[in-house]
Amino acid sequence: MADQPAIARPRRVVLGVGGGIAAYKAASLLRRFTEAGDDVTVVPTEAALRFVGAPTWSALSGKAVTHEVFDGVEQVRHVALGQQADLVVVAPCTANLLAKAAHGLADDLLTNVLLTARCPVVLAPAMHTEMWQHPATVANVATLRARGVTVIDPASGRLTGADSGPGRLPEPEDIHAAALAALADPTSRPAEDLDLDGLVVVVTAGGTREPLDPVRYLGNRSSGKQGIAIAEAAAARGARVVLVAGAVDIPLPQHPRIETRRIESALGLQGEVEELRARADVVVMAAAVADFRPRSVATAKIKKTHAEDGRDDDSAPTIELVRNPDILAGLVRERARAGAERPYIVGFAAETGDAEHSVLELGQDKLRRKGCDLLVVNQVGVGVTFGQDDNTVTILRQDGAAPVTVGPASKTRVSHALLDVIAAEVRR
Ligand code: C5P
Numbered sequence: 001m002a003d004q005p006a007i008a009r010p011r012r013v014v015l016g017v018g019g020g021i022a023a024y025k026a027a028s029l030l031r032r033f034t035e036a037g038d039d040v041t042v043v044p045t046e047a048a049l050r051f052v053g054a055p056t057w058s059a060l061s062g063k064a065v066t067h068e069v070f071d072g073v074e075q076v077r078h079v080a081l082g083q084q085a086d087l088v089v090v091a092p093c094t095a096n097l098l099a100k101a102a103h104g105l106a107d108d109l110l111t112n113v114l115l116t117a118r119c120p121v122v123l124a125p126a127m128h129t130e131m132w133q134h135p136a137t138v139a140n141v142a143t144l145r146a147r148g149v150t151v152i153d154p155a156s157g158r159l160t161g162a163d164s165g166p167g168r169l170p171e172p173e174d175i176h177a178a179a180l181a182a183l184a185d186p187t188s189r190p191a192e193d194l195d196l197d198g199l200v201v202v203v204t205a206g207g208t209r210e211p212l213d214p215v216r217y218l219g220n221r222s223s224g225k226q227g228i229a230i231a232e233a234a235a236a237r238g239a240r241v242v243l244v245a246g247a248v249d250i251p252l253p254q255h256p257r258i259e260t261r262r263i264e265s266a267l268g269l270q271g272e273v274e275e276l277r278a279r280a281d282v283v284v285m286a287a288a289v290a291d292f293r294p295r296s297v298a299t300a301k302i303k304k305t306h307a308e309d310g311r312d313d314d315s316a317p318t319i320e321l322v323r324n325p326d327i328l329a330g331l332v333r334e335r336a337r338a339g340a341e342r343p344y345i346v347g348f349a350a351e352t353g354d355a356e357h358s359v360l361e362l363g364q365d366k367l368r369r370k371g372c373d374l375l376v377v378n379q380v381g382v383g384v385t386f387g388q389d390d391n392t393v394t395i396l397r398q399d400g401a402a403p404v405t406v407g408p409a410s411k412t413r414v415s416h417a418l419l420d421v422i423a424a425e426v427r428r
Helices: 021-035 054-061 077-084 095-103 109-116 129-133 135-146 172-184 225-236 266-277 327-338 359-370 411-426
Strands: 012-017 039-044 087-093 121-125 155-158 164-168 200-205 240-245 258-262 282-285 292-294 321-323 344-351 374-379 390-397 404-410
Touching: 012 021, 012 077, 012 109, 021 039, 021 054, 021 087, 021 172, 039 054, 039 109, 077 109, 077 404, 087 095, 087 109, 087 172, 095 109, 095 121, 095 135, 121 172, 129 135, 129 164, 200 225, 200 266, 225 240, 225 258, 225 282, 225 411, 240 266, 266 282, 266 327, 282 327, 282 411, 327 344, 327 359, 344 359, 344 411, 359 374, 359 390, 374 411, 390 411, 404 411
Parallel strands: 012 039, 012 087, 087 121, 200 240, 200 282, 240 258, 282 344, 344 374
Antiparallel strands: 155 164, 292 321, 374 390, 390 404
16 A cells, blocks of 8 residues: 555545446445545435435435536536545446546536546446447447546346346445555556656655754655655656755655655755756745745853843844755756756645735736746645645746636645646647
8 A cells, every 4th residue: 555645535536326227336335435534525426316315325325416517516516526536436347338438528516426536446347248248348348448537347146137148237335446446556546657767857845844953844744745655646747856954744655656764954955956956857846945044053052041040031032044045946046057958847835925015916017026937825824825735826837828727626736736737848
């Protein structure tokens, strides 16, 4: 399980239910996900609702259930559900659904989800043997598998009528296990989505700690989750990743394509980035780098002073700060000096906005000042973004192309949306 991407908990699972007699078995599959703490949205087809009604799915999932694209239009549900999902499982998946998925048809909510999902997709077919073995179905399954979709082989045995053969829905525990395996497999993304193969992506993550004395430092609230999610997503898309990590709240990823380097301070981070710059195709500066550091670092612990009578007095030291180098701006300067196209440089901006300026205005300003290719802007404050599993960001572009807003979505999904933009630019 070491390669499992750090998908924020609870995972967002879409459970599609096709119109087959085995639809009732999806109820115990749903239970397995919810009992594991997953956030499950059930999306039945219209035909599925003739076998098991919406109230059953609503009661078991604790959510409203619809098969219609036109319900909840204001939330653009037909797109958002797929985009935000960490996993889509369809059980039972009929021959008709397999055909629609293979050909990209989208005439109800479930097929829209299948077309917008960029996460692992697991289909558990159930149908009569003749249908499963029909050349049309065989070709559809091959197409889907070539695209990286997991299509589980149906079980053999007694079918709905008196006949038997391959076509039975596998047991819910087997579907659940296949879904977890697909989630854990970094290459379960569609083959054509290994779009960063051969590229070196440097990601900085977490907060810096600027030492004051041997025991104290100035730090910040960065959890490192977004940067780590980007590193994992880039590795899953085939990149060789160097993750330069400061102080982070979660374990660092163990992945054959991720090399991790630890740093403490902004100057430490600068040293690593400068060393990596020449071989990087992409640098993503997600780290929260301190703008200032104490001018001097005491060699011994700074002590309180005492009055003559031995009691604490009220005096306190003044800490003088100096500016840290702007590592991001330095990267842009060095690239220009070398007349090079690489690395492609991405900055982050954590903004709170102020009385006169919105978060986005401040972001546009920062993009101009720093000169990086993309600036990922998010709104921060105590409990907003920092340390959270979800994020909403706006990606601003130096080339003048329209900004892209992503979220609220898991940091994994935000990472893939950012990498979609990066891959399109770097592969140009
Ligand atoms: O100026 P500000 O700190 O808001 O800029 C944020 C972006 O700049 C982030 O991408 C951060 O990693 C980077 N940065 C840097 N060196 C600094 C401060 C920030 O590279 N000293």
